[in-house]
Amino acid sequence: MTNARITIDRDFTIGEVPRRLFGSFVEHMGRCVYTGIYEPGHPAADARGFRTDVLELVREMGPTVVRYPGGNFVSGYRWEDGVGPAADRPVRMDGAWHTIETNAFGLHEFVDWAREAEVEVMEAINLGTRGVEEARSLVEYANHPSGTYWSDLRRRNGAADPFGIKLWCLGNELDGPWQIGHKTAHEYGRLAQETAKAMKLVDPSIELVAVGSSNRGMPTFGTWEHTVLTHAYDEVDYISMHAYYREADGDAASFLAEGVEMDAFIDGVIATIDAVKAAGKHTKQVDISFDEWNVWDFDRFNNEEEAAVAAAGWREHPRLIEDTYTVTDAVVVGTFLHSLLRHGDRVKIANQAQLVNVIAPIRSEEDGPAWRQASFWPFARMSRMARGQIMRLAVSSSKGATKQYGDVDEVDAVATWDEQSGRLALFVANRSLTSDATVDLDLHGLRATGVRSAEVLTIPDSGDRHSANTLDAQDAVGLRKLDGVALDDGAVRLTLPALSWSAIEFDVARG
Known part of the structure; x- marks a missing residue:
């Protein structure tokens, strides 16, 4: 027993529950967007193509903020492709996931969807193939009221009022050799610093997330965070963390204890942030955005699924990492939420990756139903009940x-x-x-x-x-x-x- x-x-408390801790993630990957949250012609789709059955489950699950549009996808993405009349939008090759992107769904559609889902938008920008100019233009397009080139273009595209996006990610996983536009820590740190400065000149009220290590096992973990923050500490508000865990070789006991590893990962990043703060004599506090986390059988993807997708050629929204979550997985997801919450004094944002179909708590079928995976339940209960x-x-x-x-x-x-x-x-x-x-x-x-x-x-x-x-x-x-x-x-x-x-x-x- x-x-x-x-x-x-x-009298012994850690701090107020940060509501952004219960976040999720929508990436242009697999069937997360297309036939996930967006499927014109589906029996449950509204006039804008949003699947109302999925929306209903999203509201029940209760995410407070959703990161978009990536992920690896964003490092090759031109945000301008996803605005304006849908019929005029270009079709592109997405090198991140070896798929065809139609751009039928873009920024305006996502902002409208987020309002329906009652979630805050967390927008990621491309710092893989693009840079300062494209980033500040996007902030102007999204947040400036009117009277400038980009804000007036937004108005002509049907949005008279600014989107008011406050949370922005300065790229994605740029420490990883797999990433389009992979950079050294010094290269990225300087780019993040200058991009952040330019974006805040357009809108000083925004909050910015610098890219941290893609996982704790990266050879540059620790030194990456230290270098990036040495450059950009005063310009950014958060540094990101990403982590995925799986049951290896049937070792269920170790898998169920992975929350211990997550605790150690968070503690290590906090120590690095505070070391840079002390060395630089900074007065502000940089916190953590754990903006990708989940259970994911990534060995199966790397060894089987990725090769199968490449062999099949360039396709629109193929099935990618549509893992089925078991009771065991769901208990582990619950312990990850515990880890995030008990670090809520420093982890202020967290995004379970992803929301629909792609390693997701919600599944849907094309022309078929949507349903809750086992991992849906810990998130749904904690997002509703964790208060004060x-x-x-x-x-x-x-x-x-x-x-x-x-x-x-x-x-x-x-x-x-x-x-x-x-x-x-x-x-x-x-x-x-x-x-x-x-x-x-x-x-x-x-x-x-x-x-x-x-x-x-x-x-x-x-x-x-x-x-x-x-x-x-x-x-x-x-x-x-x-x-x-x-x-x-x-x-x-x-x-x-x-x-x-x-x-x-x-x-x-x-x-």
Whole structure:
């Protein structure tokens, strides 16, 4: 039996929940845009071609900000191709994903879609094949009211009011040799600095994200961030992080503990930011935008799918990395959200990659239905329930052995307290593959007066940890009521099934 004690003290907090932490990502890759969020002629499409069935699921999932249009795609993208009359837009070759881009969907369409989805736009610019002039022109086009060349062109293209985009990414993964326009840290750092200056001359209110390492395993990790920020610290507001994780060789225990690696990755980037801040005697604080993260079987893509796509030739929106997410994957996704939230004092933005079809919590079929993957549920519950202050937890847990990370806590948790509503939200994972967990919740300065909701995502009755939602079984995996919640005169005990992620909301009073 797994045992754990979680101590929560009213006076020990990390900071306010950053709402942008619950972000997502739409890239012109595979079927994320075309037949994902946009499919004219589909029975559920509106007059603009937006799939309303997908929109409904997006609103239910609750992302607050969506990064667009890439990703690797953006490093070869001409934003001007995606504005103006659709019939006049050029068809281009996209070298990033070896596909044909029709440009039927562009900036105006995405801004309109984002308004329908009730999300903030996070726009990425091309610093692979383009530079300062194109970036400042795009800011002028998007955000300047009128009276200049680019702002008046936006108005002629049907948008009288500015888009008001505040969040901008200064390129994508330019440390990676696979990236179109790959650069050294010095080359990118200087380009990012000058581009940021030019963009803020057009609109001083914007916030800018510099490109960090593509993953922690990059040979330049650490030195890249240090060099880039040494150049651009005063001009940028965030530096990015990207990370994807997978179950390797059936090692489920290590896979379930990957949140430990994410914690270490974040801590390393924070240390580098603060070192540059101290060395440069800067007064402002640069924070983190973890703008790509997820579970992704990238070995399968690199070894099989990428070669198959290239062999098939140049096509429009082929199927790419449409991974099916299992219960195990969903529990891991839950622990990644824990990691991001407990670093919410420094990780201010995060984007799960991607939103629809491409390694996504939402799937859709051309001329067919849309449905929730298992990984939909932790995001949907945390984006809705995490409010107020992030609590600084003390967790004492039984340990589980892993090949990659040694002995790791089998119970992983994070919590938020919203004093205004009187609600305490606890999100907790039991990483053990075989043992239920008994968890005692020790509250100081707060007293639980009731259980508002208690749900768990775990292995279904079939007993298969690889169970997943598919086109033919769209509700095989989902949340169900967590019965193992005992509340006795303010004392709280939880019984959590093996391999599970739970979301429990308590009514609490000061005491």
